[in-house]
Structure formats: C-alpha cells, structure tokens
Amino acid sequence: MATSATVHAHAAPQGFIRKYVFSLDHKVIGIQYISLALVAVFVGMFLSLLMRIHLIWPTAVLPLIGEIKPETYLSLLTMHGTIMVFFVLTTAPQSGFGNYFLPIQIGAPDMAFPVLNMLSFWTTFVAFVVMIAAFFVTGGAPLHGWTGYAPLSALTNTGPGEQLGADLWVISIAIFCVASLMGALNFITTTLDLRAKGMTMMRMPLTCWAWFITAILGLLAFGVLLSAGILLLLDRNLGTSFYVPLVVVNGQVMGHKGGSPLLWQHLFWFFGHPEVYIAILPSMGVASQLLSTFSRKPIFGYRAMVYSIMAIGVLGFVVWGHHMFMSGMSPYSAFAFSIMTMAIGVPSAIKTFNWLGTLHKGRIRFYTPMLFAIGFVSLFVSGGLSGPFLAQPVLDIPLHDTYFVVGHFHLIMGVASIFGIFGATYYWFPKMFGRMMNESLGKLHFWLTFIGTYAIFMPMHYLGMAGHPRRYSQLTEVAYLHNLIPVQTFMTYAAFVTIAAQLIFVINLFWSMFKGPKASDNPWEATTLEWTTVTPPPHDNFGGHTPVVYHGPYEYSVPGAARDYVMQTDPTPVTAH
C-alpha cells in the first residue's frame, strides 16, 4: 500500500474553465456528475408524470405535448427507464458521490488518474446529450423499452421510434459504457493504491467498500453491454443477423436470417443484473455509514457487511437467467438460476439484520439523513421480499411482465437507491457546500416521499397479481383492466404528490447553498476522514498533509473515550469492544 503524499500532480487550477468546467478535481467532477443526475432525474420524472397522466386520462390533450399516442407512451417508458437507470441510478450514487468522497474517505488528495476522471464525466455528458437527442429526430425516441429486446430493437422499420431514435439510443449506451469503464478503472486503482497510511482495507468506511465492489461489477459488466450494443448497431445498419431471425414486418420479409433474439437477452442481462447491484450497492454503503453515525454505535458486524457486499457482487453475475424464465430456457437452467437468485437473499438478509442490529439500543439522532437511511432499509426489505417470488420460475410465469415486476424493481432498485442518494445529499451537503440544509423542509420532504413512493409502488404488486400487464398504454378497452383503473387513478394522484415533494427538495438544496446556516467541519460528529478536513475541503483535500489512520471507521460510544466518537485519525488507543 502506498501513501499518497505525492499524488496531486496537478496544481490548484486558476480560471473558471479549468476550475469548474474541465476540472481535474475529483470534487468538482463529483458535483458535475451529481448535477447531471439531477437534470436527468427531473427529465425521467417528467416522463413518468406524462405516463401516469396518460394511463388515467388516455385522451387528454396536454399543453405543448398534445395527445399521447400509444407509440408515444412506449417511447416515454423506454426513455424513462433508460435515463433513470443509466443517468441517475448509475451516475449519482457511484460516479457522483463516489467521486467526491472516495478519495477523501481513504485519505487521498485526488483520484488515481485525474485526466481520465475528467474524460469519463464528459463522455457521460455526451452520452446524455445523444440520448436526449433521440426525442428530437424523425420518428422520435425508441419504443423498445430500456431492455431493448431484439428483434424489435434490431430492425429499423418496426415503429416510428425505431429509426434514427433507436440508433441514437444504442450509440448513447455504447458511449456510456466507455465512460463507466473509465470511471470503474479509476475507482479501483484509487482504492487499491491511494489509501493513506494506516487505512487498511478493513478500516475503509463501508461506503468505500460499496464503491469499490460496484466499480468491479461495472468493470466486468459494461464491457459485455458494449459488445451487445455493437452487435445491435451492426444488425441495424450493416445488415448482419446476430439477433434477427427470419422475420416479416408489415408483410415485408426482412433480409435477415438465422439470428437469435435470445443472444441479445443473454448479453443484455449479463450486464443488466449486475447493473441492479451497481445501482443499489452504493446506497447500501451510504445507509451503513448513516445508520452507524446517527445511532452513535459501531456498525453491527463490519466484516459481515464487507463479505456480504462481496457475496452479492459475485452472485450478481450468475443470476442473469432469472430475467429469461419465459424465454423457453431449459427447466434445469431455470432451476439453477432460481437457486442462485434465492441465494442472494442470504447476504441481503445479513445486511438487513446488521442494519437493524446497528439501530438496536442506539442513541438515535433522527436527522433527515438518518430518516432516509431508515427509509432505505424499509424499502430494501419491502422491495426485496417480492424478489424470491419472482426468482421461482413457477411463480414468475404468471407474474412475468406484469405490474408486480414493475413494483418490485421500482421499490428495490429505483426508490431504495434514490433514498440512498437523498441520504447522501443531506449528510454530505454541509461538507460539500459549507452550509446546512434545512431540517424542517428535509423532514417534510422525507415523509411525503416515503409515504408517496409506497402509495405509488405498493399497489403495483396487487395489480400484477390481478394480471395487469406492464407497458399497456390504454386500459379502457379491456374489461378486467377497466376494473383496475381506480387503483391506477390512486397511483397517479400519489405520483402528483410525490413529484411535488421533490420540488421541496430542490428548493431546500439551492436555498441552503446560499442561505443555509454555516456548517462546522464535523456537524454530525462523525468519524471518517472527510470530517477531519475543513469545510469545504481544499483542492488537495487535506491542505498539504496526508492523514494517518489509527482506527476503524465506526468508533462510536467507545467505552472510556472522552467523546462518544473517536475520529479515524485520533492516535489515542482504543480498547477493544
């Protein structure tokens, strides 16, 4: 392990462009990523709002947008899913907060490769611009869903959005893959090579562990998605038949022959399932950090937490087939994938148990970040429990492609991960901007969001069990769906309230940036390295010196210590406990 005193090869930049636009500073890049994700999340949320409106008022004519046609609805859900998964859930918790806090938490002055770091942000930015451009080309955005199943996605005449829009979609994802690979490379090298003296792997905060393992998952998964995307582009533009069998579209026999739509599903889900953990692991790390800090207790079972993150990461690569139970796979394969999938329940349960163990008999401080951390655990459990249902082929067959699945992954991958992001924002905002966020607005935001998201996504499970298929744009034509419209109406109103609540967050964010009360260097009385430096951290994070680490990351309420927390840099010995 190296100390990192000589790393900051680049001096503090002068001038606006080098300081805030093409910055090499991991903190600025982190904020750039978070800002990109903030824009993306509002775009994605706006799309979901249009979908919710269309579901209960299918003939409504909206100002500026007009009437939403069925194919437009498919474009909306495709772009909602893609933008949320790639540019929010992958970008904010890993690339955003990871960029800002991984180097500081391990005591490094910057990322291992600052130029590469800048490149990976701007590549992500280009990917986002290309993705958004798909809305504005002839035919509009693609309609093949975020999973982009072939042959629908691999032909150019299968729908209005499948012309140039779908090409832009694939190109954007390919660019995003490259950006993510650069980011992952940087995260792994930084974690392995730049830790400060005394910062052994087993003294890293669990956030760093989560970012590290997530980077490994990204490193192995995005290369496969890249190859899948390239094959798709070749099929679409050069007439190859990787994914397209002999098909007839609108009475016209296409020139393709012999391709396998299942090949796309295998390649996509080999990426797609690890991607779920790429989205959720960083939030698990944040939840661990916050629960320990605000319970004033060491995290329960630190090593078990680390090993369970690893186990989730490893198992995440061998369960992709559970997305394909309906594809006609051999029952033996399905059985193997099913067993592996349910095995993920074990490390997940260990983590949940340890989070609850951390809370148990803690002197809990209910600040906003803590509320979001507890909310994360709640959503993780609620969303996780429906997992074992879907993991069993015999139950997945009726539930597949229904709202049950939509409810499941929104709770566990979407909202839980978002709660991690919110928790991280409220927790680290003082360090990033030197001011505190407003607690009352924060609590209001939490309760509205917490209740609101449950109100939106819980009923989806019942809709799914009633047989309501996902991706249907009009519910008025079919009798049994007609009876379910009141539930959809309830969910739409819940969505209105929840989306409105997010405006509270944005107002709080920007208001606090300028008007919030000044934050001290360690407002939460936390122990990790980012709280040892000034607020906001200087260019090289620790102002010319390198921290030396003497303790694990969660030394709270140590018997005999002067205060109820012992900083990682505190050289006083701590008795074992």
Added chain:
Amino acid sequence: MASLSPTVPIKLPETGQGGGGDHPPAYGGGGDGGRGDGYPDYGQRLRRARLGLAIALAPIFMFFVSITSAYIVRQGLPTFDDKTNSYVRDWIPVQLPLALLLVNTGLLAASSLTAELARRQITRQAALAPVASIPGVSLGEERRFPWVYVTVLLGSGFLAGQWLAWQELAARGFYIATSASSSFVYLLTAAHGVHLAGGVLVLAYAAVVSLLHKPVEARRIVVDVTAWYWHFMFVLWVGIFALLWFVR
C-alpha cells in the same frame, strides 16, 4: 455560492495528534521515498499506471469473451429456412486467407518482441538518467536502436495486413452480412484492430513526446504500459485466430 474547492490553508484537525507520536508526513512525499520537492515520483506513477492497465484489461477481456461465446453458441444454432419450412444448419465456414493471416501473425509477434525490447531499453535509460544528469559524468554513447519506431511500423504493418485480409475475404465473396460466420470474422478482427490501433497511437505519441524532450521517466511509463498492452493484444490475436481457424 460557497465555492467548490478553494485553496485555503488548513489548520491541523484537532484530533489530538499534536503532541508528538507518529506525525503525519508534513509536505510532499514523506510517503515512499518521493523527493518531496514537487518532483513527481515516477516509480509510484509507473506502478499505478501498470495497475490501471491490468484493471483495464479485464473489460477488454470480457468484451471478447462475450463475442466469443456468442460465436460458439451461434455456430451450433439451427436456423429456420423458409424454403423448406424446417430448421437447418446454415453455418458456412469462412475461407480465411490463411497465408496472409499467418504473415500478419508473424508481424504482430515481431512487434510484440520489439515492444519488449523498447520497454527494456527505456527502463535502462530511465535507471541511468540520474547518473547521466550529474555534471561531468558521461556514460558514453549508448547505442539506441529505435525500437519504439520499429514497433509502430510493425504494428501498422499488421493493421495494413488485416485490411488486405478483408479485401481478400471480400474477393472470395464473404462480406460482413454474407453469413453469420463472416459477420463474426469481420467483427472480431475489427474489434481487435481497433484495440491495437489504440496501442499504435499511444506508442506513436511516446515517440513524438521523445522529440519534445519530456523526461525519460515520463516516456518510460508510456512505453512500459503500452508494451504490456501490446503483449496482451498479441495473445488476444492468437486466441482470435485460433478460434476462427480451429472452430470454423
């Protein structure tokens, strides 16, 4: 707005480490033998760059593994034939220009060798650089064969040879969309070619940088890492070639 990262002087945090004991190193590389005066620690940089490369090879490997597995699966897959209304095997072995590909393989093997020689040469130069910089000390004229340039040349030769192989394939009637097998041949060779072209560009950059009189230690990092990458590209090519030839 509170500025994002001002350059402010920092007080030592009040964590009780003021009174003696194991002080954190003050300024600049107390770490692992850096010179501590702002002079970059090239040894540390080299190790970090090598680690970065080793990590970067993982996704490249995964990329080719995924295409290879697709290749093998597709080969065994029956195809629906609309003329006979039945499933048939439609995998046509591509008539590869074997002699040309063997010549290309030879070129790449040679370039891998010269890349290694370039790497060792510049390692030696970098090791001797501190001695050579002492005033009045001369190491004599070391023969400096331009291995980097030779490697760039051979690598470009390989890429040109692959281009010729494509011409030959087209002349034999195999285009990218002709059959599944030919699609994979073009895809694998193109993907490998793009990766190798990246290496050629980096080495060419290192050669240009040497003209700009960058310190030999900095050039060494570029050459060293690219040489390792180059070896990987050679092994990868042998794997691809073997796949295309033996698993036709």
